[in-house]
Amino acid sequence: MITGNASIQQTTTHKVVIPFYIYASLSLLAACVMLLLYTDVFDQHHFHPKTLAITHTMALGWGTMIILGASYQLVPVLVENALYSERLALISFVLAAIGIPLLVYGFFVFNMALPARVGGTLVNLAVLAYIINLILSIPRHKSRNVHAIFILTAGIWLFITTLTGLLLVYNFNDPFLPQNSLRYLSLHAHIGLVGWFLMLVLGVGTRLLPMFMISKYTNNKQLWIQFVTINLGLLLYILFDLASFPSASYMLPAILIGYGIFSFIWFCRKAYQQRIRKKIDGPMQISLLAVMLMIVPFIVLLVLILIAYYFKGHYQMGILYGFFIFFGWLTAIIMGMTFKTLPFIVWNKIYHKRAGQGKTPVPKALFSEKLFQTMFISYIIGFLCFATGLMTDITAMLKIGAAVLLMAAVFYNINVQKIVFHKPAS
Amino acid sequence: MKINSNSQEKCNQALEVLKDVYDPEIGLNVVDLGLIYRIDFNDAAQVIDVDMTLTTQYCPMGESIVNNVSGSMQQLFATYEINVTLTFEPPWDMEMISEAGKAFLQGY
Numbered sequence: 047m048i049t050g051n052a053s054i055q056q057t058t059t060h061k062v063v064i065p066f067y068i069y070a071s072l073s074l075l076a077a078c079v080m081l082l083l084y085t086d087v088f089d090q091h092h093f094h095p096k097t098l099a100i101t102h103t104m105a106l107g108w109g110t111m112i113i114l115g116a117s118y119q120l121v122p123v124l125v126e127n128a129l130y131s132e133r134l135a136l137i138s139f140v141l142a143a144i145g146i147p148l149l150v151y152g153f154f155v156f157n158m159a160l161p162a163r164v165g166g167t168l169v170n171l172a173v174l175a176y177i178i179n180l181i182l183s184i185p186r187h188k189s190r191n192v193h194a195i196f197i198l199t200a201g202i203w204l205f206i207t208t209l210t211g212l213l214l215v216y217n218f219n220d221p222f223l224p225q226n227s228l229r230y231l232s233l234h235a236h237i238g239l240v241g242w243f244l245m246l247v248l249g250v251g252t253r254l255l256p257m258f259m260i261s262k263y264t265n266n267k268q269l270w271i272q273f274v275t276i277n278l279g280l281l282l283y284i285l286f287d288l289a290s291f292p293s294a295s296y297m298l299p300a301i302l303i304g305y306g307i308f309s310f311i312w313f314c315r316k317a318y319q320q321r322i323r324k325k326i327d328g329p330m331q332i333s334l335l336a337v338m339l340m341i342v343p344f345i346v347l348l349v350l351i352l353i354a355y356y357f358k359g360h361y362q363m364g365i366l367y368g369f370f371i372f373f374g375w376l377t378a379i380i381m382g383m384t385f386k387t388l389p390f391i392v393w394n395k396i397y398h399k400r401a402g403q404g405k406t407p408v409p410k411a412l413f414s415e416k417l418f419q420t421m422f423i424s425y426i427i428g429f430l431c432f433a434t435g436l437m438t439d440i441t442a443m444l445k446i447g448a449a450v451l452l453m454a455a456v457f458y459n460i461n462v463q464k465i466v467f468h469k470p471a472s
Numbered sequence: 473m474k475i476n477s478n479s480q481e482k483c484n485q486a487l488e489v490l491k492d493v494y495d496p497e498i499g500l501n502v503v504d505l506g507l508i509y510r511i512d513f514n515d516a517a518q519v520i521d522v523d524m525t526l527t528t529q530y531c532p533m534g535e536s537i538v539n540n541v542s543g544s545m546q547q548l549f550a551t552y553e554i555n556v557t558l559t560f561e562p563p564w565d566m567e568m569i570s571e572a573g574k575a576f577l578q579g580y
Contacts, residue, residue, distance in 0.1 A: 126529055257527075260566060409496050409497065
C-alpha cells in the first residue's frame with residue numbers, strides 16, 4: 047500500500063506528449079529535404095517562398111511542436127502541479143498539426159490566401175489553448191516561481207508572435223497595416239526568437255540542466271535579472287523598430303538581450319562546475335554544446351547591426367543568422383533534450399506498472415547510443431559545411447552540408463521511432 | 473544519511489534489497505541516493521512502514537520508483553503488509569546522497 051502526506055504526481059499521459067515528438071521529428075526531416083532541394087535560394091533575400099517555408103517548418107513544426115510536447119510533460123515538474131487539462135493539450139496538437147502544413151504550403155507556393163490564412167488561424171488557436179492550459183496549471187501559491195514565470199511569459203510572447211504572423215499574412219493581400227508585410231518580418235521573427243524560444247530555453251534549461259547534472263548551483267536572483275534584461279531588451283527592440291529608430295540604436299536592446307544570454311551561459315557553467323555527477327552523457331553533451339552555440343548568432347547579430355549601419359543590408363548575413371539559430375542552437379538543444387526526455391516518457395508508459403517485478407531496462411537503453419553518436423557527428427559536420435557554404439557562397443559546400451544534415455535528421459527519426467515503438471522483452 | 477528503524481537487523485536486510493531499486497535517470501539506487509527515511513517493523517501486526525521521498529516532488533519517474541520500493545520489500549517480506557509513505561518533510565537534498573553514492577556519481 048502506498049500512502050503519504052504527499053501524493054505521487056500523475057505525469058501527463060504519453061498519449062498527449064508523444065504525438066508532438068513524432069510530428070516534430072518528421073518536420074525536421076521535411077525541413078532538411080527542402081534545405082537540400084532548394085539550396086539555391088540561400089543566395090537570395092530571406093523573403094523568398096522556399097526560405098519562408100523552411101523557416102516556418104523549423105520554427106513551428108520542429109521547434110515549437112517539440113517544445114509544446116515537452117512542456118506538457120515538464121510543466122508539472124517546473125510549476126509543481128499537475129497539468130490542468132490533457133484534453134486541451136490534445137486539442138492544441140490537432141489544431142497546430144493541421145495549421146502548420148497549411149501555413150507552410152501557403153508560403154511554399156507564395157499564396158497568402160485561404161490555406162495560409164486558415165493555417166495561421168489554427169496555429170493561433172493552438173497557442174491560445176496552450177497558454178490557457180499553462181495559466182490554469184500554475185497554482186496560485188507558486189505564482190512567484192521564476193521558472194513558471196519564464197514559461198508563461200514565453201507562451202505569451204509565442205502568442206504575440208503567431209498573432210503578428212497572422213496579421214502579416216492578411217496584410218500581404220489586403221493591406222491594412224501602415225507598411226507592407228516585409229517591413230514587419232524582422233519584428234515578427236525576433237519576438238518569436240527572443241520572446242518564445244530564448245525565454246523558454248532559459249526557463250526550462252536553468253531548471254533541468256542542474257537537475258540532470260545533479261548540481262548544487264542555484265541562483266534565483268540571477269534568473270530574475272535574466273528575465274528582466276531579456277524582456278526589457280525585447281520591448282525596447284519592438285519600440286525602436288516601430289518608431290523606425292536608426293540602426294545603431296539597436297545596440298541597446300542587443301546588449302540587454304546579450305547580457306541575458308551570457309548570464310545564462312554563466313549559470314550553466316557554474317552548474318556544470320558544481321555538479322556531483324561527473325559523467326556527462328551524449329544527450330547532455332549536445333545540450334551543453336547548444337548552450338555554447340547561443341553565442342554564435344549573437345555575434346552575427348552584432349555584425350549585422352554594424353553592416354546595416356554602414357552598408358545598408360546584406361542578405362547572406364541575415365540568412366546565416368537565421369541558420370545559426372534554427373539549425374544551430376535550437377536544433378542542437380532539441381536533439382539533446384529529446385533523448386533526455388522521450389525515453390523516460392516511453393519507459394514510464396511501459397515499465398511503471400512492472401516496477402518491482404524483475405529487471406527492467408534503463409530508459410537510455412530504449413534508443414541506440416551508436417546511432418545517436420552517428421547523428422551527433424553528422425549534425426556537426428552538416429552544420430559546419432552548410433555554414434561555411436553560406437559564408438563562402440560555394441554551392442557544392444551548401445549541398446554537402448544539406449545532405450549531411452538530412453542524414454542526421456534521418457538518424458534522429460530512426461532513433462525516435464525506436465523509442466516510440468519500443469516493445470518490452472516478454 | 474542515517475535511516476531510522478526499530479529493528480536494525482531486518483532493516484539491513486531491507487536495505488540490501490532496496491539497493492537493487494534504482495532511480496532510472498540517475499542510475500543510483502534509492503538507498504545511496506538518500507530517498508529512504510525510515511523503515512519500521514511491526515512483527516505482531518505483520519506490517520512494515522517505509523517512509524521515503526523523491527528527488528523532486530513532481531518527479532515523472534516517482535510512481536515507478538515508489539512501486540519498485542514497495543514491490544521489492546513485498547518480495548523479501550512476503551507475509552508482511554508493506555505501507556510506503558511518500559513524504560517531502562524534510563525535502564530531499566544532495567547532502568543526503570551517501571559517500572558511496574557520491575563516489576559512484578563522480579565515477580570512482
